[in-house]
Amino acid sequence: MALNDVKEWLYGCSRCGTCKDILNIFVPACPSGEMYQLESYYPSGKIAVARAVSEGKLPLDNDDTRERIYACTGCLSCEQQCGVYHHQHIFEIIQAVRTEAVGQGLLNPAYMVMVESLKKDDNVFGKPKAERGDWARDLDLKDAGQEKVATVYHAGCMLSFDRELWNVPRSAVALLKAAGVDVGIMGAGESCCGGRAYEIGYVGEFTKYAEHFLETFNSLGAGRVVTSCSDGYSTFRKLYPRVNIEMKFEVRHTVEYLDELIKGGKLKLTKKVPMKVTYHDPCHLGRHLGDDGIYDAPREVLKAVPGLELVEMERHRENAWCCGAGAGVSQANPEFALWTAGERLKEARATGAGALVTACPWCERNFKDAAKEYGQDIEIYDIAEVACRAL
Amino acid sequence: MIEAVRSKVVGELEKIVGARYVSTNPADLYIYSQDMTQAEPGWPDAVALPKTVGEIQAIVKLANREKVPVIPYLAGGNIGGLTIPLRGGITLDLKRMDRILEVNDTDMYAVIEPGVTFGHMKACLEKHHPHFVYTYAFSPPSTGVMTNALLQGLDSLSYRYGAASSWVTGLEVVLPTGELVKIGSCAVSDGWQSLAPLPELAGLFLGWQGTTGIITKMAVSLWPKPKHSVQMTFLFMDFEGADKALKALARTRVPDDIISLSFAWAGQEAFVAQSHEKISPYPALPRKPDDPEIIVSVEITGNTREELDAKVGVIEEVARQELKGVRMVGPQSAPSTSAFFPMQMLGVLSSGGGLTWVGSYGPMSHWLEAIKEGCALQDKHGFTRTSYSRVMNEGHFVGLRWLLPYDKGDPVLVEKIKALCRDQMEMIIRHGFIPYKTPVSAIRQLEARADPEWTKLHRRVKEMLDPNNILNPGRWGAPPA
Ligand SMILES: Cc1cc2nc3c(=O)[nH]c(=O)nc-3n(C[C@H](O)[C@H](O)[C@@H](O)COP(=O)(O)OP(=O)(O)OC[C@H]3O[C@@H](n4cnc5c(N)ncnc54)[C@H](O)[C@@H]3O)c2cc1C
Ligand code: SF4
Ligand code: SF4
Numbered sequence: 001m002a003l004n005d006v007k008e009w010l011y012g013c014s015r016c017g018t019c020k021d022i023l024n025i026f027v028p029a030c031p032s033g034e035m036y037q038l039e040s041y042y043p044s045g046k047i048a049v050a051r052a053v054s055e056g057k058l059p060l061d062n063d064d065t066r067e068r069i070y071a072c073t074g075c076l077s078c079e080q081q082c083g084v085y086h087h088q089h090i091f092e093i094i095q096a097v098r099t100e101a102v103g104q105g106l107l108n109p110a111y112m113v114m115v116e117s118l119k120k121d122d123n124v125f126g127k128p129k130a131e132r133g134d135w136a137r138d139l140d141l142k143d144a145g146q147e148k149v150a151t152v153y154h155a156g157c158m159l160s161f162d163r164e165l166w167n168v169p170r171s172a173v174a175l176l177k178a179a180g181v182d183v184g185i186m187g188a189g190e191s192c193c194g195g196r197a198y199e200i201g202y203v204g205e206f207t208k209y210a211e212h213f214l215e216t217f218n219s220l221g222a223g224r225v226v227t228s229c230s231d232g233y234s235t236f237r238k239l240y241p242r243v244n245i246e247m248k249f250e251v252r253h254t255v256e257y258l259d260e261l262i263k264g265g266k267l268k269l270t271k272k273v274p275m276k277v278t279y280h281d282p283c284h285l286g287r288h289l290g291d292d293g294i295y296d297a298p299r300e301v302l303k304a305v306p307g308l309e310l311v312e313m314e315r316h317r318e319n320a321w322c323c324g325a326g327a328g329v330s331q332a333n334p335e336f337a338l339w340t341a342g343e344r345l346k347e348a349r350a351t352g353a354g355a356l357v358t359a360c361p362w363c364e365r366n367f368k369d370a371a372k373e374y375g376q377d378i379e380i381y382d383i384a385e386v387a388c389r390a391l
Numbered sequence: 392m393i394e395a396v397r398s399k400v401v402g403e404l405e406k407i408v409g410a411r412y413v414s415t416n417p418a419d420l421y422i423y424s425q426d427m428t429q430a431e432p433g434w435p436d437a438v439a440l441p442k443t444v445g446e447i448q449a450i451v452k453l454a455n456r457e458k459v460p461v462i463p464y465l466a467g468g469n470i471g472g473l474t475i476p477l478r479g480g481i482t483l484d485l486k487r488m489d490r491i492l493e494v495n496d497t498d499m500y501a502v503i504e505p506g507v508t509f510g511h512m513k514a515c516l517e518k519h520h521p522h523f524v525y526t527y528a529f530s531p532p533s534t535g536v537m538t539n540a541l542l543q544g545l546d547s548l549s550y551r552y553g554a555a556s557s558w559v560t561g562l563e564v565v566l567p568t569g570e571l572v573k574i575g576s577c578a579v580s581d582g583w584q585s586l587a588p589l590p591e592l593a594g595l596f597l598g599w600q601g602t603t604g605i606i607t608k609m610a611v612s613l614w615p616k617p618k619h620s621v622q623m624t625f626l627f628m629d630f631e632g633a634d635k636a637l638k639a640l641a642r643t644r645v646p647d648d649i650i651s652l653s654f655a656w657a658g659q660e661a662f663v664a665q666s667h668e669k670i671s672p673y674p675a676l677p678r679k680p681d682d683p684e685i686i687v688s689v690e691i692t693g694n695t696r697e698e699l700d701a702k703v704g705v706i707e708e709v710a711r712q713e714l715k716g717v718r719m720v721g722p723q724s725a726p727s728t729s730a731f732f733p734m735q736m737l738g739v740l741s742s743g744g745g746l747t748w749v750g751s752y753g754p755m756s757h758w759l760e761a762i763k764e765g766c767a768l769q770d771k772h773g774f775t776r777t778s779y780s781r782v783m784n785e786g787h788f789v790g791l792r793w794l795l796p797y798d799k800g801d802p803v804l805v806e807k808i809k810a811l812c813r814d815q816m817e818m819i820i821r822h823g824f825i826p827y828k829t830p831v832s833a834i835r836q837l838e839a840r841a842d843p844e845w846t847k848l849h850r851r852v853k854e855m856l857d858p859n860n861i862l863n864p865g866r867w868g869a870p871p872a
Contacts, residue, residue, distance in 0.1 A: 017533025
């Protein structure tokens, strides 16, 4: 999306500041503004920058100016709070400025590493492509690239390459198998969904991945793709329709599918898991899906775990505070990413929960790092890990 | 500011508040150079975000030494161009000072820092002191409680208690020369309950648009929250009927709030609240001959159902007895809307980033002629009628403005808005109304009409408090350029 494509929305914002806080409870909504406090970091400031750039009043060749545009986790909390006619396009406007910067050849070094890695190894971490399926090496899972399966489990970049998180995809497939699902994986043949490339302004890269993904999966003949990555899930649901290739399979997030399997009596969670947990709504599983946001399914799955107590944070569901990892922030601005996660951990601790449970590996990774950084005494899990304990 | 001074000042600012809370980045300077209105942009040289009173004192002393302007800022939502630097300098963004320091349950006040917003105040009261209520402007939740009081705003309890400066019961101020001073009972005791019985020095700071001191603490009154509420609405077919009603309702001393809105615009506001679409008062919407002219809403509260019903009875009686022959519909009762405040006012924020108005306080006795002429000017300039009034201080005066949201990306419309505002400004001053949140051009118009001794006194006060003319210079008390 270029600045020209969002022209209609550029003047919507009056800088009324309503999006600084969550409506009705008036606690901070925007991680970027809250951390940096200068007006240019708030959504309204970023829109003002976009407007000024489009009017030729502000050049983008200033690193500090671009830094303000990249200091955005794409959490869409601003879009949730604002009611003005442009409100569903705020992050698009920010992305358009990023695209403009890329178009002007003003590249952010941290993102260039990521983009180079995508080009070379189909992942955003600079890891060898051949290691992509290592998380499942001893699981004896079907190779969906070789034999037809009903359901392909898509691990995504983070869960494929972050060893500390391997328990997440392993738990997810264990649950699917326990429910009798005919599941396989693509292993080393899996590639990035392209969502991150899109968010940091590399629209061309994104399109390449989306086309590749759709063509490959359409040819597999699997009816369903299940993923535990909320980023990937929202990319499939919201961004892939922008590519002109029909999607011939359904995409489900793990929590959504587990909820269905539990309700359908196919998955039985029987063992007691005596934990008090709070649930963090990943932005990509909630606000990014608009009216289709998945808020109930994860809570239903947690409630189905015997002995588990679920308590809510003050900012939850549509108003959840972001984990801080999104839209390339964890790669380019770790200080901001960790601070944002640290704020969330404080909120989680305030509920009295001993663990924060979420449904996105980007959130989980960032929360684990923040807990270490700030010495926060709280455990971090994916829902699948907790549910698996009840098998 | 010349570059050598600028880099020296910025270096010292960074030492005072920390480098991350100082910016000279063009994106920031651009943003702080303008507001929602059509006022000409003016760029600051730097932006600083202090956290403590000591930091503000240090900045003010630095500014004095270097003769650099300092412009206090919270959200820039004043609709008067008041935070736009007229002579460059340091924009002092106070949002980091956002603590509610005390809520005194017995004496019913809150002591707040400059960055406390209407949103913060509401959240704090609802969570920790649900038996209290504050009074809310129609401004967005991110705008300030303190700034609103400093600017003598019109709020949801203004019918009862007057302009927002009336409920200030104590101040702590950093003077333009850097000294810290307390004003009111807090100066001589531990309590912040009242400005009386002392010489009223608060007047040196209230209404001055941050030109005479930077307020670092303010005590404001809180009020017990009645359990029951209702809104009563009248539709008047002509201005004369509305005028009669406002005067009669004002004398009942029964409501909490009495406001009026042009019917033509009320429909647009209702539409946008549902649709979230773009709206504009230009070009004027066609008007049907049987459309009402004005809606009047009356907010009523009661501690008990019986009290509420009795108050409703009084309003109905006034309608029956005193509004005989008036062409109107109502009153009709509906749930009170005040519980929703503060909120994003979509009706005036959905036209393309711009919002302006000629807003004023004036005598009830001249309301009829002023509103008629102001609406006629809107007709002449091709705009939908958008008048908005609020009866103040039990009818002793009235707030009157014409809401003008507009598209900032439409230069032709901006010129039309400027022309309309010029005409309306001249008109209201002629009718004895005084522009509030007074834009600098209106200050000059008032000064031209006023007794020269009045202007001279302003300048003497300003010069006495701010000898180097550093605080928000060029506005009230500005010496001749
Ligand atoms: C949609 C909309 C509706 C509104 N409706 C109303 C309404 O119904 N009633 C009403 O009264 N107002 C209304 N207002 C405007 C009103 O001015 C805000 O309510 C008010 O709180 C000021 O805005 P602010 O907090 O952004 O302050 P700013 O605009 O940032 O500052 C206001 C002034 O105070 C000065 N200042 C800031 N902090 C200090 C300090 N600590 N010490 C000294 N000076 C300081 C600034 O220099 C400036 O002159 C409305 C505004 C909008 C946008
Ligand atoms: S994005 Fe919406 S809520 Fe935020 S400042 Fe702009 S208009 Fe207000
Ligand atoms: S998407 Fe999130 S981080 Fe970005 S501007 Fe909006 S609220 Fe702030």
